[in-house]
Amino acid sequence: GQQVMQIPQYQHVQEGEDFTTYCNSSTTLSNIQWYKQRPGGHPVFLIQLVKSGEVKKQKRLTFQFGEAKKNSSLHITATQTTDVGTYFCADPNTGGFKTIFGAGTRLFVKA
Amino acid sequence: DGGITQSPKYLFRKEGQNVTLSCEQNLNHDAMYWYRQDPGQGLRLIYYSQIVNDFQKGDIAEGYSVSREKKESFPLTVTSAQKNPTAFYLCASGRTGTNYGYTFGSGTRLTVV
Numbered sequence: 549g550q551q552v553m554q555i556p557q558y559q560h561v562q563e564g565e566d567f568t569t570y571c572n573s574s575t576t577l578s579n580i581q582w583y584k585q586r587p588g589g590h591p592v593f594l595i596q597l598v599k600s601g602e603v604k605k606q607k608r609l610t611f612q613f614g615e616a617k618k619n620s621s622l623h624i625t626a627t628q629t630t631d632v633g634t635y636f637c638a639d640p641n642t643g644g645f646k647t648i649f650g651a652g653t654r655l656f657v658k659a
Numbered sequence: 660d661g662g663i664t665q666s667p668k669y670l671f672r673k674e675g676q677n678v679t680l681s682c683e684q685n686l687n688h689d690a691m692y693w694y695r696q697d698p699g700q701g702l703r704l705i706y707y708s709q710i711v712n713d714f715q716k717g718d719i720a721e722g723y724s725v726s727r728e729k730k731e732s733f734p735l736t737v738t739s740a741q742k743n744p745t746a747f748y749l750c751a752s753g754r755t756g757t758n759y760g761y762t763f764g765s766g767t768r769l770t771v772v
Contacts, residue, residue, distance in 0.1 A: 579758070581760050583760070583761075589765070589766075590749055590763040590764060590765050590766050591702070591749070591751075591761075591763050592763070593760030593761060593762070594760075596758065596759075596760060598758075636701065636702070638760075640760075645690070645707070645709055645755075646692065646704060646707050646717070647753075647761060649701055649702045650701065651700070651701040652701050654699070
């Protein structure tokens with residue numbers, strides 16, 4: 549079935565370093581969503597991208613949707629310990645009324 | 660405040676027992692979902708419901724059952740047929756249409772003892 553692939557699976561960074569996670573689809577996506585799950589917590593919806601080439605920012609987080617709408621990225625500038633968690637991309641359309649989640653990228657930040 | 664409430668937060672089950680996990684939302688969302696998450700893993704869809712009195716199997720429905728008698732409630736029963744039920748269970752709700760993200764509950768951690 550349709551999947552969205554995320555890389556890397558894990559990322560260890562020193563506090564202050566940048567971090568990027570990538571999401572790829574074999575088919576064209578209508579929209580792409582991003583969620584964050586803190587350790588021991590539940591996923592929280594961050595943002596949805598809709599347009600080809602769209603770039604949105606939330607403080608130190610920058611979200612991009614590829615021109616072909618087959619890939620997306622989340623970039624965090626100058627990571628902080630509060631950024632620790634798992635970041636999931638999600639396809640809300642292809643699954644027929646159900647969102648398909650990527651496997652997630654788990655971010656570890658060393659102070 | 661609107662949101663999703665899952666209970667209990669922690670649940671221990673003896674082998675061979677059925678247990679029911681509660682999920683209630685007051686967001687007036689039509690759609691509700693149950694996901695299972697194993698340690699260090701992603702989200703796997705168990706069941707989902709778009710409207711009252713209707714629900715569909717997700718990717719890992721075997722050993723689970725649900726009901727949707729009210730818009731606000733979508734309880735999940737983990738039956739004795741589920742051979743490896745220890746996991747973190749997340750309930751979510753969402754509006755119909757694809758322009759909105761899901762709202763998740765805080766989850767139930769189920770452990771078989």
